[in-house]
Amino acid sequence: MEILAHRGLWCQPDEKNTLTALFKGLDEGYGLETDIRDLNGRLIISHDVSTHGSAIPLEQLLHYYTDGNFTSTLALNIKSDGLQKLLHDQLQKYAIKNYFIFDMSVPDTLGYFKWGMPTFIRRSDVEYYPKLMLSAQGIWLDELLTPWINTEVIISQTSIVGSVCIVSAELHGRSYNKQWEYITNALSVENLSNKLLICTDFPSYAKRHFT
Numbered sequence: 710m711e712i713l714a715h716r717g718l719w720c721q722p723d724e725k726n727t728l729t730a731l732f733k734g735l736d737e738g739y740g741l742e743t744d745i746r747d748l749n750g751r752l753i754i755s756h757d758v759s760t761h762g763s764a765i766p767l768e769q770l771l772h773y774y775t776d777g778n779f780t781s782t783l784a785l786n787i788k789s790d791g792l793q794k795l796l797h798d799q800l801q802k803y804a805i806k807n808y809f810i811f812d813m814s815v816p817d818t819l820g821y822f823k824w825g826m827p828t829f830i831r832r833s834d835v836e837y838y839p840k841l842m843l844s845a846q847g848i849w850l851d852e853l854l855t856p857w858i859n860t861e862v863i864i865s866q867t868s869i870v871g872s873v874c875i876v877s878a879e880l881h882g883r884s885y886n887k888q889w890e891y892i893t894n895a896l897s898v899e900n901l902s903n904k905l906l907i908c909t910d911f912p913s914y915a916k917r918h919f920t
Contacts, residue, residue, distance in 0.1 A: 710898060712915045713740040713784050713908040716756070720873065726754050731770055739912045740782035743770070745796065746789040752799060754790065771803040774821060783808040784829075784874065789816045793824045800826075809872075811849045815841070818918075829874060832866060845871035852881060858888055863895040867904045877909035885909070889918055 717730025718737055724730045727744055731754070734741050744756040745767060752767040774783065784797070787810055800808065810821055811829040815838070821828050822844050823839040830838055834857045843847065848866050850873050852858055858875065866873045875892060878885040896902050897917065909915050 710892075710902050710905045710907060710919055711740050712912045712919070713729060713742045713782060713874065713906055714912040715742050715877075715910050717741060717743070718912060726756060726765070726771060727771075728765055734912070735777065735779050735781065737912075738781065740784065740785040740906065741770075742786060742908045744786045745786050745792065746787075747792055747795065753797050756786075768803075771799060771805060774805065775803045780807055782906065783918050784906075787811070787817070788816060789815045791820075793817075793826070795825050796854045797826060800832045802888065809847060812844055828864055829872070842869055845870055847874060849874050851875065851876040852878060852883075852888075856883065856888065856917060858891060860891045861893040862903070863891065864898060864901070867901060872904055872906065874906040874908055877907055877915070878910070879906070879910050885911070889915075893919065 714734035715907060716725035716733040718739065719730040723830055731741055731743060743754050745752055746755055748764050753764040754767055754813060755764055760799050783805065785808060809827040809829050813821065818841060822888045827846045829840045829849040830845040831851055833851040833853045834855050835853055847870050850858060850866055864897065878888045
């Protein structure tokens with residue numbers, strides 16, 4: 710199962726989505742989840758709206774990824790509408806193949822389908838879009854309000870699409886222990902590990918736990 714470092718490999722919250730954290734995550738062999746929006750006509754890495762000139766251009770991360778011959782997954786959380794062409798062009802420029810995008814509004818998602826870009830659809834305790842899943846490459850499996858992910862849920866979702874990325878419970882301020890037990894049980898199913906990813910704030914713990 711591939712581990713995605715949520716906003717990079719960091720120790721303090723203010724290190725999230727910094728180039729240091731993102732580069733370190735790649736260097737340590739993890740995939741990455743990071744946030745993409747636009748500012749003054751360019752793509753930047755930022756979870757929140759940014760109005761200052763110190764925002765990190767996405768191209769800096771893509772250049773490092775390509776220059777370092779990394780192959781781990783980039784999970785790009787889209788924070789602004791209408792970025793399809795800008796993002797498509799930059800990913801093409803740096804020959805990025807192993808990526809997926811997610812978390813767009815429903816109308817904006819349809820635009821990414823038209824561009825043929827790998828897209829994951831969120832499935833949570835409050836969201837279910839079966840028609841969108843039919844066109845998606847994967848599911849972003851989340852627990853927004855209450856825990857509901859168990860072994861049976863994980864296995865059932867992998868039968869719908871090619872890949873499932875599980876959002877680790879600590880991203881919502883809950884303990885991950887029980888959820889990780891369910892994931893471990895699901896991983897015992899033959900050929901399921903190559904379909905699963907986990908996005909976590911604790912990639913090093915996850916690596917020890919699942920390997």
